[in-house]
Amino acid sequence: MTAFALGLLVSLQIAQPTEVFVVKDSARLDLETSQGLDANRVGAPNERREILVHAKPVKLRGVRDEILSFQLVITGEPGPRVLKTREFRTQDGKVQAIDLKFYEQVGVRVSERSLNDYVRSLGPGLYPDPLIPTSTVVIKKQPQVSAIWVDIWIKPEAAAGKVTGSFSVGADENLIEVEIEVIDAKLPLVDVAGLGAVNFGSLLERRQRSKKRFLEWLQMAHAHHFNIEFLRSRPRKDANGTILWEEWADEMGPLFDGRAFTKEFGYDGPRSGTPIQRFVLPHTDWWPVDETRNNRPTSGKVWSRELKQWETLARSRGWLKRPNGTDFIIFINSLDEPNTPAKFESLLSYKTLIDQAQLENRDHIRFRMDGGFGGDVPNWDDRAIIQKLGGLVDDWNLCGAKRWMPLKLLPHQLLEDGNDRLFFYASNTAGEPTIPPLVLDAPLAAMRAWGWLVYRNGFSGALNWEVDYRPNCVKNPGCSGDMLNLDATLIYRGEELGLAADIPIASIRLKTLRRGAQDVALLKLLAKKEPKIAAEIAARLLPETFIENSYDDKYGLWPVSGEPYELARTAILDRLANVPEPMSIERIPVTSQPVDAWRKQLGRISIALGCGVVLVVFFRTRRRLRELSRG
Numbered sequence: 001m002t003a004f005a006l007g008l009l010v011s012l013q014i015a016q017p018t019e020v021f022v023v024k025d026s027a028r029l030d031l032e033t034s035q036g037l038d039a040n041r042v043g044a045p046n047e048r049r050e051i052l053v054h055a056k057p058v059k060l061r062g063v064r065d066e067i068l069s070f071q072l073v074i075t076g077e078p079g080p081r082v083l084k085t086r087e088f089r090t091q092d093g094k095v096q097a098i099d100l101k102f103y104e105q106v107g108v109r110v111s112e113r114s115l116n117d118y119v120r121s122l123g124p125g126l127y128p129d130p131l132i133p134t135s136t137v138v139i140k141k142q143p144q145v146s147a148i149w150v151d152i153w154i155k156p157e158a159a160a161g162k163v164t165g166s167f168s169v170g171a172d173e174n175l176i177e178v179e180i181e182v183i184d185a186k187l188p189l190v191d192v193a194g195l196g197a198v199n200f201g202s203l204l205e206r207r208q209r210s211k212k213r214f215l216e217w218l219q220m221a222h223a224h225h226f227n228i229e230f231l232r233s234r235p236r237k238d239a240n241g242t243i244l245w246e247e248w249a250d251e252m253g254p255l256f257d258g259r260a261f262t263k264e265f266g267y268d269g270p271r272s273g274t275p276i277q278r279f280v281l282p283h284t285d286w287w288p289v290d291e292t293r294n295n296r297p298t299s300g301k302v303w304s305r306e307l308k309q310w311e312t313l314a315r316s317r318g319w320l321k322r323p324n325g326t327d328f329i330i331f332i333n334s335l336d337e338p339n340t341p342a343k344f345e346s347l348l349s350y351k352t353l354i355d356q357a358q359l360e361n362r363d364h365i366r367f368r369m370d371g372g373f374g375g376d377v378p379n380w381d382d383r384a385i386i387q388k389l390g391g392l393v394d395d396w397n398l399c400g401a402k403r404w405m406p407l408k409l410l411p412h413q414l415l416e417d418g419n420d421r422l423f424f425y426a427s428n429t430a431g432e433p434t435i436p437p438l439v440l441d442a443p444l445a446a447m448r449a450w451g452w453l454v455y456r457n458g459f460s461g462a463l464n465w466e467v468d469y470r471p472n473c474v475k476n477p478g479c480s481g482d483m484l485n486l487d488a489t490l491i492y493r494g495e496e497l498g499l500a501a502d503i504p505i506a507s508i509r510l511k512t513l514r515r516g517a518q519d520v521a522l523l524k525l526l527a528k529k530e531p532k533i534a535a536e537i538a539a540r541l542l543p544e545t546f547i548e549n550s551y552d553d554k555y556g557l558w559p560v561s562g563e564p565y566e567l568a569r570t571a572i573l574d575r576l577a578n579v580p581e582p583m584s585i586e587r588i589p590v591t592s593q594p595v596d597a598w599r600k601q602l603g604r605i606s607i608a609l610g611c612g613v614v615l616v617v618f619f620r621t622r623r624r625l626r627e628l629s630r631g
Contacts, residue, residue, distance in 0.1 A: 026562025043594020194461025
């Protein structure tokens with residue numbers, strides 16, 4: 001921003017009266033009405049107690065390499081306000097390594113509910129979700145309110161102890177002071193929750209346009225403890241048909257040695273230098289051969305030879321012995337969710353192909369199967385699938401609905417093969433009551449439970465079925481075609497928000513998934529110190545494992561507001577900080593089915609309907625926020 005432009009902004013905002021409200025990161029306000037969207041969830045608590053942060057200064061706690069968040073709701077006369085930050089310092093005046101970023105919340109209009117047996121929609125509204133980096137707040141004429149998301153990163157080099165900083169919104173008197181207690185611990189580099197999403201081609205198409213933008217998408221995911229598993233990263237072939245593996249290694253190698261997530265490649269964020277967690281190899285039924293028959297390569301010899309060639313390359317590049325190194329996945333997308341005897345037989349054939357590759361170590365790759373259980377396939381019931389494919393499959397990726405999860409059978413396979421792992425995934429046949437849906441009109445705080453579900457059930461990770469499926473999703477949130485609002489969009493395309501093409505824009509939902517991933521990373525640290533306490537904390541938030549869960553329940557058994565997660569986090573941090581009298585875990589409410597809460601909410605709704613008053617949007621918004629601040 002030029003000096004002239006900055007001066008103009010300052011002069012414009014001098015006479016602008018402004019009110020700033022600090023809001024927790026677990027709730028969303030409709031950007032048109034300022035109503036609490038997540039309060040529409042059955043069992044959600046009273047929003048007065050839940051939404052606003054009243055403490056001055058805003059008090060936060062965290063460990064090194066963790067990102068803390070809150071929101072700002074700003075009202076006033078139309079016009080711009082500059083966001084000005086002041087350094088975080090210790091009590092003796094030393095500058096601390098604390099990074100603060102602001103994001104403008106953009107609304108996506110949901111006109112029709114997500115229609116699915118596995119989703120409990122909150123209903124229509126203007127949902128905040130895309131987060132555009134900004135240093136300025138602009139309040140428009142209608143409505144006269146703006147919302148900002150704030151991220152505060154405690155960098156790895158930060159010293160333990162209390163630090164204070166601040167920022168102003170427009171005039172200097174609109175000062176928000178922040179006090180952070182930095183606990184003497186650091187989030188593990190390994191991603192404990194193992195959250196991620198598949199991508200079926202848009203990232204590689206983007207890479208053809210701009211390698212820089214392609215990498216920015218992966219870096220954004222990495223910074224949010226999230227992994228994008230993009231498919232079809234095929235090496236080129238020369239005129240003679242020889243696969244150019246070395247060229248491919250030069251291009252993809254920074255992902256596997258961690259350099260892609262360092263300042264060398266423009267990255268400045270959490271888990272710096274850690275390799276990408278999981279990567280899907282190019283080997284599939286139609287590559288490295290050019291044709292496929294019955295979902296198998298037409299030349300098994302070529303397929304096996306090139307798998308061996310890849311291993312030789314990976315060994316020479318040092319990718320296979322790195323700490324917290326990449327898991328290299330073989331996933332045959334054409335055999336996703338197999339549902340016929342022929343498809344299961346085709347899957348089984350890959351065991352022979354892998355054996356014929358004569359790898360130095362079979363553990364250098366992991367074969368993943370998505371779904372396949374719970375169907376009525378002759379000679380391939382759940383027990384037969386596990387018995388016949390147990391020697392092939394390493395990662396059993398289960399659809400996130402209990403009817404598709406043979407969890408009474410799979411533990412025996414995991415005991416026999418200690419290398420096997422369990423994952424769950426979200427699709428149009430997954431959701432409540434087994435896992436929280438990630439659609440835009442589902443409860444936000446429930447999405448924080450993804451990481452907790454992985455930890456509580458002894459899984460190794462979880463996948464959404466896509467992260468960036470189709471274009472034009474901001475204007476059409478039902479873009480995936482399954483009557484599910486933005487179920488396949490967790491990172492937005494810049495061009496759909498008036499920005500440059502291919503710029504990645506994070507969503508509030510992605511940041512909520514990060515909160516859950518950070519929660520269980522902290523829980524993992526506590527488990528090394530007090531394993532029994534860590535298990536008890538997880539069991540209070542999630543009283544039932546997947547095995548114990550009843551498929552007949554309508555609602556999932558996880559918290560749908562931020563308070564239980566924050567209490568659990570406080571219990572964890574107290575013990576990591578060696579507080580003499582840590583918070584009792586009895587203060588963490590045991591999650592229960594929301595029958596009683598729903599009855600109370602019905603009463604509140606009835607009262608609200610009888611007291612409805614029509615006001616101009618500006619005055620309604622301001623009065624509402626003032627009432628909340630006094631609540």
